[in-house]
Every structure is written in structure tokens, then in C-alpha cells.
Amino acid sequence: MTEEPLVSVVVATNRGGPFLAEALDSAVAQSYPSVEVLVVDDGSPEPDVVAGIVGTRPAxxxxxxxxxxxxxxxNHAVRSTGGDLVAFLDDDDRWHPDRLRRHVDVMTRRPDAVASYCGMRTIDAAGEVLVGSDQRPAPTRADVVRGPGVMLPNLVVRRDAFDAVGGFDPGIRQGEDLDLVLGLAALGPLVLVEDTLVDYRFHGANTTARHRELAASLREVLRRHRTLAVADGLDDVVAAFDERLAANDRFAWWSALRAARAGWAARRPGAAAAEVAWAAWFAPSAPVRRLRSRGSAGPSAPAVEDRRPAG
Structure with missing residues (x-):
């Protein structure tokens, strides 16, 4: 009988937060038995709060x-674990009890896959669904580049693949998980687990509210990997990067106009004008058109693949 692979669950946090206990409980309650959970406290200002939450969960x-x-x-947490597979749980998200079992099943059937990803929906602070899952299969590297909804919260990666790409780049402030996904896609296939198994929580503390920094970081990451694809002569992948860069420009306009509307409603015309001016500077050639949101949550914007809070 084949031994079940160990899955290492990594939770990086710099806050206790109102949702950490729920996130950890969702990891501990997994139906898959071979799991280790490690929380890394990244210098939180109240370490006793984090320790108190973790201490009531012996696992x-x-x-x-x-x-x-x-x-x-x-990266530190991954080095401190021993699993064959690694999953990353944000301190305010939660998982379906069968999440890891489903991923292991798929990756056992697909030993060529460097990672797998599942459906992920967006919830609010109260746990109510804001946006349903929209992940789709990505059979080629170009498909991954175009953005099928592969993000860190819904990703499970083989440790050897994680090590091969060098883990996360500490020099990237936002979009580091997009950088990881694009690096993985250059190594091999990413396969979809066809079910909604992750709840991403959208609330006021999410770092995606910093849309200017996010758009700039995503552009930098995309351009970096596009350069590698050009050097390798992968015309289809380069074309996919061009599509994704154009989508990121539209995201910049969508975010800026959304912020401008909020500024105008708050009777802050200067702030509203500054948002439009920034978008015109950042993406002057992007088509200025009305970008429809599917709700109030930022993740429904185009090209947003980095939807999690940064710790």
C-alpha cells in the first residue's frame, strides 16, 4: 500500500486578527489525515495573541x-516543514474539509503536475458569499499566463517544484504569488480540482486595496517572465503575456475609476482627480471604458490574480 504524502500547511501572519482561529480550524478539520500545520509569526506586534490562538490547537x-x-x-516556514506537498493558508481564509484530500487525489493521478488549484469563492467578513468561483482549466503554459484563476490561496504545490523555482521572491511586495505561479508553469502542468474548496475573505484590511502598488507590481512580474519567454522563443506564451499586460492596464483603470467615484462621493474632488491622473499616466494607451464589477469586492476586477492579504 502506497504511503499517503504529507501535506505541509503554511500560515504566515503578522496579526492575530478576528479570523485566524477559523482559518486554523479549517486546516485542522481536513478529512485528509496526513497533514502538518505550521504558523509563522512574522514579527507581529502582539505575539501573545497569536500564541494564544495557536496554543489552543495542539495540532x-x-x-x-x-x-x-x-x-x-x-519561505522560512516551508524550510521548517517536511511535506511532499505544500499549501498556503491565509490568516483570514478558510477551507472546505475535503480540500486537501481532493488535491492529493488529483495530483496522485497526475504525477506530471507541478501543482494543482481548486475553485475559490469570495466571502465577506461575515462569511456571506460575494463572488462565486470562476476558475477554469489551463492545459498549457500560455493558458496559465492568461489567468485561469490560479492564486496562492487555492494552490497546492509539490515541494520539489517550489524549491526548483526558488520559492517566493522577497523583493516583490505584491504579486509574489503570481511570480511563483508563472515560475511553476515553466516547469510543468498545473491541474484544476473541479470544485469550490476555498473561501477567500474580502474585507477592509486586504492589501489589494492598494491598487496602485498592486498594478505596478503585477506589471513588473509579468514583464520579467515575458522576457524569459522571449528568450526561449515561445511565441504563444509571449502573446499570452501581452494579453495579460493589457488586462492589467484595464485593472489599473478599473481600480482608479472605482476609487475616483468613491472620492467624488466623499466630496474629495482632488483625490478623485488624482486617481484618474494616475491611471492616465500608468496606462495611457489602455481603452477607457466602463468596466463592470460583479460586486463590491476587488477580486472581480480584471487581471487581479493576487487577491490575498499580505500577511
Whole structure:
């Protein structure tokens, strides 16, 4: 009988937060039995709060490091675990009880896959669904580049593939998980687990509210990987990057106009004008058109693949 692979669950946080306990409970309650859960406290200002939450869950380990940023914290946590597969749980998200079992089943059937990803829906602070899952299969590298909904919260990666791409780049402030996904796609297939198994929580503390920094970071990541694809002569992948870069420009306009509307409603015309001016500077050639949101949550915007809070 084949031994079940160990799955290492990494939770990087710099806050206790109102949702950490629920996130950890969803990891501990997995129906898949071979799981280890490690919380890395990335220099939180109230370590006793984090320790108190973790301490009531004996199945969860805790390590504390000096403030290093979410990428370095996750890299440290991965090095401190021993699983064949690695999953990353944000401190305010939650999982379906069968989440890891479903991923292991798929990746056992597809030994060529470097990672798998599942359906992910967006919920609010109260747990009510804002946006349903919209993930889709991505059979080629170009398909992954175009953005089928592969993000860190719904990703499970083979440890050897994670190590091969060098883990997370600590120099990237936002979009580090997009950088990881694009690196993985250059190694092999990413397969879809066809069910909604992750709840991403959208609330006021999410770092995607910093849309200017996010758009700039995504552009940098996309351009970096596009350069590699050009060097390898992968015309179809380069074309996919061009599509994705154009989508990121539309996201910049969508976010800026959304912020401008909010500024205008708050009787802050200067702030509203500054948002439009920034978008015109950032993406002057992007088509200015009305970008329809499917709700109030930022993840419904085009090209947003980095939807999680940065620790």
C-alpha cells in the first residue's frame, strides 16, 4: 500500500486578527489525515495573541521570526516543514474539509503536475458569499499566463517544484504569488480540482486595496517572465503575456475609476482627480471604458490574480 504524502500547511501572519482561529480550524478539520500545520509569526506586534490562538490547537505548530515580510516568512516556514506537498493558508481564509484530500487525489493521478488549484469563492467578513468561483482549466503554459484563476490561496504545490523555482521572491511586495505561479508553469502542468474548496475573505484590511502598488507590481512580474519567454522563443506564451499586460492596464483603470467615484462621493474632488491622473499616466494607451464589477469586492476586477492579504 502506497504511503499517503504529507501535506505541509503554511500560515504566515503578522496579526492575530478576528479570523485566524477559523482559518486554523479549517486546516485542522481536513478529512485528509496526513497533514502538518505550521504558523509563522512574522514579527507581529502582539505575539501573545497569536500564541494564544495557536496554543489552543495542539495540532498546530508556531514559530516566530523577526519582521521579514510575507515572502520571507513563507519561505522560512516551508524550510521548517517536511511535506511532499505544500499549501498556503491565509490568516483570514478558510477551507472546505475535503480540500486537501481532493488535491492529493488529483495530483496522485497526475504525477506530471507541478501543482494543482481548486475553485475559490469570495466571502465577506461575515462569511456571506460575494463572488462565486470562476476558475477554469489551463492545459498549457500560455493558458496559465492568461489567468485561469490560479492564486496562492487555492494552490497546492509539490515541494520539489517550489524549491526548483526558488520559492517566493522577497523583493516583490505584491504579486509574489503570481511570480511563483508563472515560475511553476515553466516547469510543468498545473491541474484544476473541479470544485469550490476555498473561501477567500474580502474585507477592509486586504492589501489589494492598494491598487496602485498592486498594478505596478503585477506589471513588473509579468514583464520579467515575458522576457524569459522571449528568450526561449515561445511565441504563444509571449502573446499570452501581452494579453495579460493589457488586462492589467484595464485593472489599473478599473481600480482608479472605482476609487475616483468613491472620492467624488466623499466630496474629495482632488483625490478623485488624482486617481484618474494616475491611471492616465500608468496606462495611457489602455481603452477607457466602463468596466463592470460583479460586486463590491476587488477580486472581480480584471487581471487581479493576487487577491490575498499580505500577511
Amino acid at each position: 498546530v505548530r508556531l514559530v516566530r521570526i523577526e519582521p521579514s515580510g510575507v515572502s520571507a516568512a513563507r
